[in-house]
Amino acid sequence: MSCFPCSGSSGKAGEDAAALSPSPRPSAAKPAPDRSNSRSSSSVRRGGSIPHGPAKIFTFRELAIATKNFRKDCLLGEGGFGRVYKGHMENGQVIAVKQLDRNGFQGNREFLVEVLMLSLLHHPNLVRLIGYCADGDQRLLVYEYMLLGSLENHLHDRPPDREPLDWNARMRIAVGAAKGLEYLHDKAxxxxxxxxxxxxxxxxxxxxxxxxxxxxxxxxxxxxxxxHVSTRVMGTSESH
Structure with a gap:
């Protein structure tokens, strides 16, 4: 996979990368980056720089093969930033690939923030970022595949063969989601x-x-x- 295009400066996104630490203890030593799965990259077009971290860099070809060229039957869902596909790597690993809208500035912004956040924040109740792709104007994020989909799929428009969530499952979801929020708000x-x-x-x-x-x-x-709470989205150079 090619490196990021070198047409922009890191700007305030770089400041966010320097400020953000996954540990609540500033004195904790940072683990050495996994050189086998990452390499240096330049700034993302109109966004900023991606910090070095354990996230793997994929080529667009690798992800196209994994998702059968982004076929419709591999589509898991679609949102404001792009589409998510199910993929299979050559080693048998199942992945979820988010392909961001190439025409959307917000998509570029979200790509930068997502990689920044998930490369530095680690908790059992945060989805794991496996890697990313920035070939040309393509922006893709690769996550661990979540077998049961989103909570929304179990609450609304359930197919007839899907049972509603029982009380134990609802409590497990509520507690786990709360732990993820607690980590972000109080421990990061x-x-x-x-x-x-x-x-x-x-x-x-x-x-x-x-x-x-x-x-x-x-x-x-x-x-x-x-x-003071920052008025701008992580990784952006604008105020909102």
Whole structure:
């Protein structure tokens, strides 16, 4: 896979990358990056720079093969930023591939924020980013595949053969989602304000284990005595 196009500066997204730490203890040593799965890259067009981290870099060809050239029968869902496809890697690993809208500036912005967030934040109740692709104008994110889909699929428009969630499953989902939020708001340093908490962004693995996804709208929270909350989305150079 090619590196990111070198047509933009890192801007404030780079500042966010420097400020954000996955550990609540500033003195904790950072693990060395996995050189086998990552390499240096330049800034994302009109967005900023992607920090070095364990996320793997994929070529567009690899992901096209994994999703059968993004065939309709591999489509898992569609949202405001793009489409999500189910894919199979050559080693048998099942993945979810989010292909962002190539024509949307917001898509580029969300790509940068998603990679930044999920490369630095790690918790059992956050979806795991496996890697990403930035070939030419293509922007794709590769996640672990969540077998049971989103919580929304189990609450609304259920097919006749799908049973409603029982009480134990609902409580497991509620507690797990709350733990993910607690990590973002109280344990990450600096804290991260999720801002997109809804059933479609709570993904479920086996046994209805929940994980939060989609960090494109997240913001940095206040630190120490500073009670100000950033008015801009992580990774952007604009105020909203």
């Amino acid at each position: 340093n600096p804290p991260v304000i999720y801002r997109d908490f809804k059933p479609s962004n709570i993904l479920l693995s086996e046994d209805y284990y929940p994980k939060l996804s989609d960090f494109g709208l997240a913001k940095l929270g206040p630190v120490g005595e500073n009670t």
